[in-house]
Amino acid sequence: MAQLLSPGAVLPGIGITSFPFFYPFKGLRLRDAWHFHPPERYYKRTAREVGALVLLPRAVIVPRAADDDALALSARFRRGGRFPVLSYHHALSGTVLLRSSQPLTGPQKRRRAEELLRAGLAGARPGARGFIVDTRSAQAAKQARVTDAGTEAKAAYRGWKRRHRPLERGRPPQESFMCLVEACGDLEQSIDHWLSRLEGCHWLPHVKEALSTTCLAAQVVAHREGACILVHGAEGTDSTLLVTSLAQLILDPLSRTMAGIQELVERDWIQVSGHLAPALCTMPTWPSHLFLDCVWQLGRQFPLSLEFGEGLLLALFEHAYPSPFGTFLCNRRGELWGLRTRTHFLWSGLNQPKEQRRLWSPIYTPSPLAIWPSVEPWSLRLWQGDRPPHLLPWEAHYSIYKEKTELLQPSFSLWAPTLNAGSLDSG
């Protein structure tokens, strides 16, 4: 793969695998400032090789102006080596959406001019500004300095504006989810206290916040020509992905197609964080659940704009649980597949013709426009299955969840998040 890309775009061996990425927008013309490998060739080639979507190359897109040293430097300055990479390029406005992890400013408020970001901005339209969306509260970002991390110091980032949009991560959303599952599974619950119980779970506020932060970022992408938007939280693996992937769904009509969403999930979730990947059981499930719920909310408000139906979301939902499903499939084939082929399997399984009816939306009408959802409480709903008999995904999946967590063996945690992190963290 490397020889296909211009030198400088790919840094073999240094941590880029922790951020594998490939840009999907077919036929896109990027500015010269960005190193870019035309995806058509890649897709044509890979399609010949495997006949389906495969694991994407270990490549990311970075500004052309940034050389290897700048990348390495930036990687050392970011938690887990997750330096800013391109997540989405909005062709209409020429704006780029970047994502990364938090900078390692530390208690001394270390300053390190990040050539990478500077180059990114320089490659943009002259006079354009950069925006940083930090998914933590200002206070949390400040507190992170204790652990040698932090957030971008104003002085070191000329031309960049920073905003904090706190999204809860980790335990609270995970507990919210469990609470919701339990509440929906409780059939004895009377209607008198149902809504307050729902409120007590605090799940819908997570949905609302995730969507509104996304919309804020997407709005800048859509309306600030030539700007650079960098999204990061702490690790850059959960809330950050939530925001960048949802923003693409809102802005990019191609990501709303069946192939598009699969690419998006593969690229932004499975490859980066391992969420939704069948084999990863050490990971929390909330980011993917939150992502799927938000996608469902988009689909409810724009029923014609998504090529996939609720069935796909439910299927992904099922796969978001750490499950031995992959091995089951492998055994049937009588062949031990590696992790790559196993994730590949998920898609080829879903793309079988017999699944079409379940997964595709029959009323999809392609539209090139952005879909701006309403995030007011009146417009958000608890996700309920629309197929009779009154199937509630949460309820149905409660049993699956219980079953699978019981079945899980530690040996399934193959792909640890330590993957390739070594060489950079020390820096």
Place this chain on the structure above:
Amino acid sequence: MEHIRTPKVENVRLVDRISSRKATLGTLYLTATHVIFVENAPDTRKETWILHSQISTIEKQATAASGCPLLIRCKNFQLLQLIIPQERDCHDVYLSLIRLARPVKYEELYCFSFNPQLDKEEREQGWMLINLREEHKRMGLPNPHWQLSDVNRDYRVCDSYPTELYVPKSATAHIIVGSSKFRSRRRFPALSYYHRDNHASICRSSQPLSGFSARCLEDEQMLQAIRKANPGSDFIYVVDTRPKLNAMANRAAGKGYENEDNYSNIKFQFIGIENIHVMRNSLQKMLEVCELKSPSMSDFLWGLENSGWLRHIKAIMDAGIFIAKAVSEEGVSVLVHCSDGWDRTAQVCSVASLLLDPHYRTLRGFMVLIEKDWISFGHKFNHRYGNLDGDPKEISPVIDQFIECVWQLMEQFPCAFEFNERFLIHIQHHIYSCQFGNFLCNSQKERQELKIQERTYSLWAHLWKNRADYMNPLFRADHSQTRGALRLPTTPCNFMYKFWSGMYNRFEKGLQPRQSVTDYLMAVKEETQQLEEEREALEERLEKIQKVQLHHTKVKSKHSEPSKHSGFSTSDNSTANTPQDYSGNMKSFPSRSPSQGDEDSALILTQDNLKSSDPDLSASSDQESGVEDLSCRSPSGGERAPSEDSGKDRDSDEAVFLTA
């Protein structure tokens, strides 16, 4: 009109509820029937029309530097906030509207001046469209067990009942009159629905005047007669839809409920639906939640629960489900009553009928259902919906709750109803609009005295004429789910009851789903039909040509007419919108120039206009594009980057993309 103190006020601002900074400048007109706000913007001149009868409250707020705010709340859940520059103008408008919104005579109502340009014959035909005699025939009446009684001819027994009533054959006039004397307002047990499959029936009445110990032989005989009219069962259910406590309290006033010991073979059942006052307060609380400005999810859910609205909806549904089950599964007849038997009883009987009989789930059947259980049985439309100035304590959203029950069922059974959500919303609108005569007055008797049918028009004819707008494309009469009685899950499903944003927030288009599956499917259906017709025409032509060739004649076939189908418009698919206020109270990034959004909203605007066939509704509501403007999004405190790009018109973004 003598009540209009000032017919026109200029430079009035209409405030957008969601983003309060945004306001449109325009002129306010007061007419004899409407309040009209016309925008100044020369290209759109958007008009907002509000019927006086829709106005629920008018509130004059404290004068600010910008002018005098006037808040108009409507019964169809529209909220209008106007800012009038001069205090005196505001006061004049306020006083005029106070008077105009509270007519004292029926003759002042809009339906007496509304003229849809129909001749006398068409008007009469309109009133004939929904015919209860036909409905009874459809149910299989009269039959050996039930007969038409003329006991209430000229409203001699009960003035709030219709003249034509079905009663059990064994119930003589003597029994009926005797029973009526033992019932509140003489509303004796009469047939509401007859289930011809198993002879079980739903009857309705008011509460008995039993007090603590009173008995009435004729009333007991009446209930016996109802039981005997159903040979398949040896008992009947008597359902009191009130909470037990309320019913017991009524005993002290000489009213109350049936004593199981006095009536043979009845099973008595309480179903606690609260009274009209509780319901009125509940709606009020829920509307307060709807009016909250950028509430959090918790505010919303707490507020909704505290209002108790969904709980009340569930109580009504539960009562309907209980009765439907008794009739269809057990084959037992049911007598339903509440206090007077015109509010909760009407709700419960109509929900049960809807669950039992697929006919009521069709467009025409639903009109019949409202005519049967609400209009003919003396639901007090005038008092409940405040058409004329009256006691505010009598006002209560009784039929609104029934309409919402239907919507909740539609959400559960998307293929079971021939009509769509718009149909329900338009009916709700016209219950309050007083544009048609159907819902005037408190009883059939009053309507007859007022000669409603000769002086006003029927809503049913109007809805029927535009029925294409109200069709549910998913309706399937032959589906297993839609045949016979609707079966709801046995386990309690709390999440089944949802907040009906399409009704209570319907004037805030930004909160609604931006794409309508219903409209899309209707367009597809129409397209399919056109293609089908074209295919037939072409086949005919082909046949002709073949014939010509066979006979080797030299007749030249004419060119066929150009194909008519034009591909359904893409406006459905390209429903554009603009981003909304996502920053809440937090700082946001500076936004784009205020000129944005125009093309987008224009798209939606035309689409809405195309959709709505109802001139009044479209004038007053559907033109509202509801697309929020972002221009004022950024709170003043926020750090603003210099707006270096304000010169550019950014909304061509999407348009450029379209053409690219």
